[in-house]
Amino acid sequence: MRNLSTSSTESNSPTSIAERRASYEEILRLALERGFFFPSAEIYNDSLAGFWDYGPLGFLLKSNLEREWRRWIVKYEDMIEMDGALILPKSVFEASGHLSSMVDPIVECTKCHNRLRADKFISEKTGLQVDERLSPEEFQDLISKYNLRCPKCGGELGKPSRFNMMFRVGVGAENADAYLRPETAQNIFTAFSRLSKTQRLKLPKGIAQVGKSFRNEIAPRQSLLRLRELIQAEVEVFFNPSGSFDHSKFEKLQNVKMKILSVDGEMKEVSDFSEAARLFGSEIIAYYFALLQRFYNAIGFSKEDTRFRELSAKDRAFYATSAFDFEINSGLGWVELVACNYRTDYDLSTHSKASKKDLMVMDGETKVLPHVIELSLGVDRTMFMLLDKFFRHEPNRDVLRLPPNVAPYLAAVFPLISKPPFESVAEKIYEDLKLQDFAVFYDDSGAIGRRYRRMDEVGTPFCVTVDPQTIDDQTVTLRQRDSMEQKRVKIGELAEELRRLRNQNVPGTITA
RNA sequence: GCGAGGUUAGUCUAGCCUGGUUAGGACGGUGGCUUCCCAAGCCUCCAGCACGGGUCCGAAUCCCGUACCUCGCACCA
Numbered sequence: 001m002r003n004l005s006t007s008s009t010e011s012n013s014p015t016s017i018a019e020r021r022a023s024y025e026e027i028l029r030l031a032l033e034r035g036f037f038f039p040s041a042e043i044y045n046d047s048l049a050g051f052w053d054y055g056p057l058g059f060l061l062k063s064n065l066e067r068e069w070r071r072w073i074v075k076y077e078d079m080i081e082m083d084g085a086l087i088l089p090k091s092v093f094e095a096s097g098h099l100s101s102m103v104d105p106i107v108e109c110t111k112c113h114n115r116l117r118a119d120k121f122i123s124e125k126t127g128l129q130v131d132e133r134l135s136p137e138e139f140q141d142l143i144s145k146y147n148l149r150c151p152k153c154g155g156e157l158g159k160p161s162r163f164n165m166m167f168r169v170g171v172g173a174e175n176a177d178a179y180l181r182p183e184t185a186q187n188i189f190t191a192f193s194r195l196s197k198t199q200r201l202k203l204p205k206g207i208a209q210v211g212k213s214f215r216n217e218i219a220p221r222q223s224l225l226r227l228r229e230l231i232q233a234e235v236e237v238f239f240n241p242s243g244s245f246d247h248s249k250f251e252k253l254q255n256v257k258m259k260i261l262s263v264d265g266e267m268k269e270v271s272d273f274s275e276a277a278r279l280f281g282s283e284i285i286a287y288y289f290a291l292l293q294r295f296y297n298a299i300g301f302s303k304e305d306t307r308f309r310e311l312s313a314k315d316r317a318f319y320a321t322s323a324f325d326f327e328i329n330s331g332l333g334w335v336e337l338v339a340c341n342y343r344t345d346y347d348l349s350t351h352s353k354a355s356k357k358d359l360m361v362m363d364g365e366t367k368v369l370p371h372v373i374e375l376s377l378g379v380d381r382t383m384f385m386l387l388d389k390f391f392r393h394e395p396n397r398d399v400l401r402l403p404p405n406v407a408p409y410l411a412a413v414f415p416l417i418s419k420p421p422f423e424s425v426a427e428k429i430y431e432d433l434k435l436q437d438f439a440v441f442y443d444d445s446g447a448i449g450r451r452y453r454r455m456d457e458v459g460t461p462f463c464v465t466v467d468p469q470t471i472d473d474q475t476v477t478l479r480q481r482d483s484m485e486q487k488r489v490k491i492g493e494l495a496e497e498l499r500r501l502r503n504q505n506v507p508g509t510i511t512a
Numbered sequence: 513g514c515g516a517g518g519u520u521a522g523u524c525u526a527g528c529c530u531g532g533u534u535a536g537g538a539c540g541g542u543g544g545c546u547u548c549c550c551a552a553g554c555c556u557c558c559a560g561c562a563c564g565g566g567u568c569c570g571a572a573u574c575c576c577g578u579a580c581c582u583c584g585c586a587c588c589a
Contacts, residue, residue: 024582025582028581029523029524030523032522032523033522033523033540034522035522039580039581042580044563044579045562045563045564045578045579045580046563046578046579046580047579047580048579048580049579049580049581096589097589098589101589106513116513116586117586117587120586163513163587165587165588165589166589182589183589215588215589217587217588218513218586218587218588219513219586219587219588221581221582222582226588316589317589318589319589320589339589396550396551397550397551414549416548416549417547417548445542446551447547447548447549447550447551447552448548448549448550449548449549449550449551449552450550450551450552451550451551452549452550452551453550453551454551456550465549467548467549477549479549479550484549484550486549486550
């Protein structure tokens with residue numbers, strides 16, 4: 001996460017005069033109290049930082065978010081989806097470059113235990129160009145040669161070592177070196193050959209995967225924003241770099257507006273594809289960025305909330321030749337949600353070399369090693385940002401204004417009074433809606449207003465209430481979370497109405 | 513990792529400086545009476561001093577260690 005600024009800009013979310021955005025602490029309170037997420041193994045004293053569990057509401061929110069990602073990106077583009085192993089052998093990461101490039105050379109002061117990046121420290125002190133891939137012995141030689149000491153306390157520096165952000169695991173009786181994957185992408189590259197042969201793939205083709213990745217962060221912080229175990233929803237689009245792009249695909253995404261912050265700090269709004277292609281580097285990149293933008297629009301973020309930030313050469317991952325971070329403007333400043341990398345043929349080429357397998361595929365008449373565009377989406381961060389954007393304090397209530405397509409529960413069902421005949425009718429409606437696969441919640445305790453408030457706080461957009469009139473004319477009240485208005489709906493038309501409301505377009509969404 | 517500050521029911525918080533009845537309150541939740549369309553009322557009950565060690569006749573309170581949280585620095589494929 002970069003560029004954390006304290007300024008929070010109000011965006012075009014539904015607002016009333018008195019409502020107020022929730023602070024980070026208040027979002028955490030909601031999460032803990034209502035069961036969105038909480039520290040993993042928290043009852044133990046040695047529970048680990050950077051690991052969080054999702055509770056019932058967080059789980060439902062996550063499921064909905066992933067479903068919408070499939071709907072707007074994976075299914076829309078006829079991508080294929082896989083689900084790979086979390087533990088991968090050493091050779092995968094030797095080839096991918098993660099073993100050498102994800103390693104930071106570290107040196108620690110023997111006296112005050114201050115830890116320094118060896119390469120940066122040495123080059124700072126000596127003015128030399130220091131390659132971070134030098135061996136620990138070479139760093140040791142440099143430190144002795146220039147007689148370098150701890151910049152803080154003047155103490156003697158210990159032995160340089162390497163810190164790798166990957167979790168190593170020992171597999172089998174031999175304890176063979178293997179690693180928890182630091183990104184989901186590697187499964188896709190190692191499976192690419194089989195998938196291309198057996199799934200009759202034609203370029204360009206997206207291969208998607210959602211799952212856990214693991215990074216041994218030194219200082220995990222801010223709950224879901226900096227995790228050691230995180231969920232990524234990744235798409236690797238394989239394409240022929242010398243092929244042409246089908247322009248007719250642009251038409252359906254014409255209305256998608258994007259903002260780009262270029263390396264030189266200039267903010268531009270992009271509204272047509274030729275301009276987007278120029279700013280993002282190619283037509284195909286512009287296209288997939290528009291697809292990504294539309295997904296975020298569909299879960300409630302607008303172009304005002306979001307931007308693509310171009311990364312300079314030194315900020316990019318080691319495998320990327322061009323890279324943009326898709327960021328959201330939150331109460332914590334601009335936060336990176338999606339890493340968008342042009343990985344060229346880096347991965348297929350290195351894996352091909354290391355495994356000695358030909359990973360080229362046919363594109364029409366020609367044999368090519370495809371290039372890759374990657375959209376690596378942080379699911380946990382996106383969930384936090386949904387809470388950040390939509391959790392609001394109003395004078396008389398806290399309300400989570402999640403769009404219906406991601407809200408954990410779509411609707412709640414209440415009897416106005418927990419007495420017959422209202423109870424049995426309400427229960428019947430609840431059972432029916434469950435069988436039709438709606439995420440619904442039943443509550444009959446306490447006053448009706450209290451039950452509405454509870455649902456407001458966890459983001460349930462609709463409440464169905466059975467009252468005396470229901471007994472007369474088979475209608476119920478359908479109460480809207482945001483306006484608190486209610487209308488009467490026939491019981492028989494309830495499911496259809498809820499389905500319609502769930503799919504109503506949120507601001508900024510276009511109908512495909 | 514370093515530095516600073518912090519941790520009291522599910523959540524928020526008083527008490528800590530100056531050790532001494534049964535750790536107080538609010539919100540929340542349970543059950544009951546009542547009311548019934550936007551957190552009504554009354555009663556009942558539930559639930560807590562982060563963990564470990566030390567000092568002391570006695571520790572939420574003082575000391576040490578550990579974990580976690582927040583902020584800053586560093587890191588962030």
